[in-house]
Structures are given as structure tokens and as C-alpha cells.
Amino acid sequence: DVKVTQSSRYLVKRTGEKVFLECVQDMDHENMFWYRQDPGLGLRLIYFSYDVKMKEKGDIPEGYSVSREKKERFSLILESASTNQTSMYLCASSLQGLGGTNEKLFFGSGTQLSVL
Amino acid sequence: GQQLNQSPQSMFIQEGEDVSMNCTSSSIFNTWLWYKQDPGEGPVLLIALYKAGELTSNGRLTAQFGITRKDSFLNISASIPSDVGIYFCAGQRYSGNTGKLIFGQGTTLQVKP
Numbered sequence: 001d002v003k004v005t006q007s008s009r010y011l012v013k014r015t016g017e018k019v020f021l022e023c024v025q026d027m028d029h030e031n032m033f034w035y036r037q038d039p040g041l042g043l044r045l046i047y048f049s050y051d052v053k054m055k056e057k058g059d060i061p062e063g064y065s066v067s068r069e070k071k072e073r074f075s076l077i078l079e080s081a082s083t084n085q086t087s088m089y090l091c092a093s094s095l096q097g098l099g100g101t102n103e104k105l106f107f108g109s110g111t112q113l114s115v116l
Numbered sequence: 117g118q119q120l121n122q123s124p125q126s127m128f129i130q131e132g133e134d135v136s137m138n139c140t141s142s143s144i145f146n147t148w149l150w151y152k153q154d155p156g157e158g159p160v161l162l163i164a165l166y167k168a169g170e171l172t173s174n175g176r177l178t179a180q181f182g183i184t185r186k187d188s189f190l191n192i193s194a195s196i197p198s199d200v201g202i203y204f205c206a207g208q209r210y211s212g213n214t215g216k217l218i219f220g221q222g223t224t225l226q227v228k229p
Contacts, residue, residue, distance in 0.1 A: 004158070035219075040125070042204060043159070043219040058216075090158050105151075105217070107158025 003027070006091050006108040013115050019078040021111050023091030030095065032074035033105065034058075034066065037088040049074055081115045088112050122205050122220030130228050135192040137223045139205030147208040148181050148188035149217070154201045162203075163190070195227050 007022035025032065031050055035043040035058075045058030047066040055066050063085060067075045074093075078085055089112075092105040122139045129135060139148070147166055151159035163174050165181035165188060172179055176193045188205055205220040 040221055042120075042122070042221040043206075045216065048216075092158070104161055104164070105159075107160070109156065109158050 004091055004093055004106050004108040006089075006111050008111050009109065011111055011113045013078075013081050013113065015082060015115060017078075017081050017115075019081050019113065019115075021076040021078075021089055021091075021113070023074045023076070023108055024072050025074075025091075025093040025106070026072065027093070027095075027106070028071065029093035029106075030071070031093060032068065033092040033094075034064075034074065034076045035090045035092065036060070037090055037110070043090065046076065081113075083115050086113060086115045120205060120207055120218055120220040122223055124223060125221065126224040126226070128226045128228065129195055131195060131197060133195055135195055135199070135225060136189065137203060137205075138187060138189045139207075139220045140187040141207060141218075142186065143207075143209065144185040145207030145209055145218075146185075148179070149206045149208070150177075150179050150188070150190045151204045151206060151219075152201050153204065153222075159202075159204055192225075195225075197227050197229050199225060200227050201225060 004025045013019050033048040034046040037043050044060050046064050049055045049068045065077045088110050090110045091108040094105050120141050149164050150162045152162050153159040163179040168185050169183050170181040178191045180189045202222045202224050204222050206217045208217050
């Protein structure tokens with residue numbers, strides 16, 4: 001079974017802190033994604049990556065950056081955390097399918113981040 | 117950005133009842149998907165639909181890809197307590213040689229034994 005592991009289940013940070021959320025997958029997937037989940041808004045894509053050292057902005061990249069130095073690891077960085085970044089963060093990975101399809105996402109269990 | 121409108125937002129039903137939820141968009145999608153998120157876990161893919169009009173089942177779950185390619189439906193028959201969770205629809209459009217998923221807002225399902 002594919003396993004996507006997020007380093008922390010719960011995280012509490014202060015406004016202005018630099019925050020690192022780590023994600024590791026063990027199935028050699030090319031694609032990795034970071035989503036945030038908020039009640040009533042569903043899942044919104046922050047950043048994604050189709051290859052090592054490659055990154056693309058999703059729908060809500062402001063206030064975030066990412067790093068993919070190794071194929072199995074995709075990090076989400078909050079340069080200066082703010083209270084409106086309090087959310088559930090979900091990492092996902094998928095194989096690169098035909099025509100760039102990547103619908104079969106495998107998700108981690110999520111990191112609930114609270115910024116005080 | 118693009119939006120998928122998923123309804124209802126929440127449902128509270130009795131065990132054994134059937135459940136229906138749907139997702140609509142103003143845009144056409146090439147693929148429709150349905151995910152389920154159990155409490156405390158990440159979403160898991162339930163059903164993937166690839167052709168307009170396609171009807172696909174997975175156990176007690178049945179999903180359909182709308183003819184207009186702008187909507188999709190998920191039905192759960194004879195609900196049981198473990199059906200509890202959040203159900204997300206997602207649509208995929210291809211741009212160049214990449215595909216991005218757009219997720220709906222989710223339908224929270226509670227089942228009373």
C-alpha cells in the first residue's frame with residue numbers, strides 16, 4: 001500500500017514564526033501536492049510538484065513556498081505564519097499518468113496547524 | 117478560481133437509508149472523482165469516472181458522470197455507521213499535458229444507528 005506520511009499531526013505556532021510541514025511518500029510517485037482543508041471550502045491546492053526541484057503554484061500559493069530536493073519528500077514552508085493560515089494541511093502524491101493525469105491521489109492523514 | 121458546488125453540505129440519516137449527493141460546475145471536466153475522508157484521516161478515492169454518461173459502482177456506492185460533463189452524482193444504498201465521513205467530489209481538466217483536480221466543498225454524512 002502507498003504510504004504518505006506527514007511529520008506532525010498537530011502543530012501550534014505563533015504569528016510570525018517560520019513553519020515547516022514535511023511530507024514523505026514511499027511509492028516512488030512523481031507527483032506531490034499540498035492542499036489546505038477548511039470547513040465549507042473543501043480542499044484547495046497550494047503548490048504541487050511533478051519532479052524533483054520542480055514546483056508550480058496552485059490556487060492559493062500566497063504566503064507559502066515549497067521545496068522538493070528529493071523525489072520522496074515535499075516540504076511546505078510558511079515564511080511568516082499568520083492566524084489566517086490556521087488550517088488542516090494535507091499532503092498527497094500520485095503517479096504520473098497518461099496525458100499528465102494524476103487523479104488517483106493518495107493523501108496523508110493531515111497536519112492541523114494552529115497559529116496563535 | 118474554479119468552483120465546484122457540492123450539495124448537500126451535510127446529512128444526518130438513519131442507518132439503512134439511501135443517500136444521494138451531487139456536484140455541479142459551470143465548466144466541463146474530463147474526469148470526475150469521488151473521495152471519502154474518515155474522521156482523522158486523509159481522503160481516499162472511492163470512484164473515478166472518465167466518460168460522459170458513465171455509471172460506475174463500488175459495492176453500495178454508485179456514481180455517474182453527467183451527460184453535460186458539468187456534473188456528477190454519488191449514491192450510497194443501505195447506509196451503515198461506517199459510511200460516516202466527509203465525501204468530496206473532484207473534477208479534473210487537462211491543460212497542456214497536466215491535469216489539476218478541483219475539489220468540491222464536501223458533504224458531511226452522519227449515520228444514526
